[in-house]
Amino acid sequence: MLVDAETTGLQHARDEVIEIGAVACTYNNEGIVGDVVSIYSGLRQPSSPIPPEITRLTGITDDMVAGQEFDIATLDALIEPANLIIAHNAAFYRPFCEKLSPSFVPKAWACSVSEIKWADLGFEGNKLGYLVGQSGLFHEGHRATDDCHALPEVLARAVEEGGQSPFAELLRSSTRCRIRIFAENSPFDMKDHLKARGYRWSxxxxxxxxxxxxxVDEDLYDDELHYLRTEIYRWDEAEPLTIRLTAENRFRL
Incomplete structure (x- = not known):
């Protein structure tokens, strides 16, 4: 199932979903996208007026959402049978969706931004507008249901004749386990070394x-642990905090 939402801002703790779209599709284990089987689209009035910049971006006005509320029961009926929830930037959408309905919480999630190597497929960027345009398609962006309809079209198209689709790559990526490693209490003078290796600051x-x-991918964990022990902590028994990430908890933490 593909899901997209429009919100009053970027902060999960304080901002609200004002529109949600969901499109349920069939697919097989080879990554072939099948038929659309269900669609949900809804608007909801937030607890405070929609910020002007959100209206400029999405076209959604206070008048459009006045008195509106999501039909959570209908949305849940789409979510419950879904094997995989796909979002274009799942790290942003998953926390908002889980606040909206607990049915999202136990589901496996996949991200069509971070789990597909779009540049290797010849695309100039991973924003949905770029992907749609370079696929020879057109859609009205920044509305939840429109984006949900556009994304499966892009995912289903093989870049080369006879090649695999981006969705096939996404499906494979979603099954991989990754390990998040926190280099807690690392020496301050090692920050440039960590940054150069790809570490990010929280x-x-x-x-x-x-x-x-x-x-890192699960099979690279031992190498990364060796790097931290020998280059950063310089202590053979150092045990940095690690979190095992699967599709069930990825993009939530």
Whole structure:
């Protein structure tokens, strides 16, 4: 199932979903997208007026959402049988969706931004507008249901004749386990080394530890642990905090 939403802002803790779209499709294990079987689209009035910049971006006005509420029962009926929830930037949408309905919580999620190597497929960027345009398609962007209809069209198209579709790559990526490693209490003078290796800084404001961190494929974990022990901590028994990420908890943490 593909899901997209429009919100009053970027902060999961305080902002609200004002539109949600969901399109349920069939697919097989080879990554072939089948038929659309169900669609849901809804608007909801937030607790405060929609910010002007959101209206400019989405076209959604206070008049459009006045008195509107989501039909959560209908939405849940789409979510319950879904094997995989796909969002274009799942790290943004998953927390909003899980606040909206607990039916989203136990589901496996996949991200069509971060789990497909779009550049290797010849695309100039991973924003949906670029992908749609370079696929020879056209759609009205920044409305939830329109984006949900456009994304499966892009995912289903093989870049080369006889080649595999982006969706096939996404399906494979979603089954892989990754390890998130937090280099807590690493020496301050090692920050440039960590940054050069691809570590990112977490300031602790989002509930994560305050530390440099990285995500690696499960089969690369031993190499990364060896790097930290020998180059950063210089202690053979160092055990940095690690979190195992699967499709069930990825993009939530």
């Amino acid at each position: 300031d602790g404001s989002d509930g994560r530890p305050k530390a440099w961190w990285i995500e």
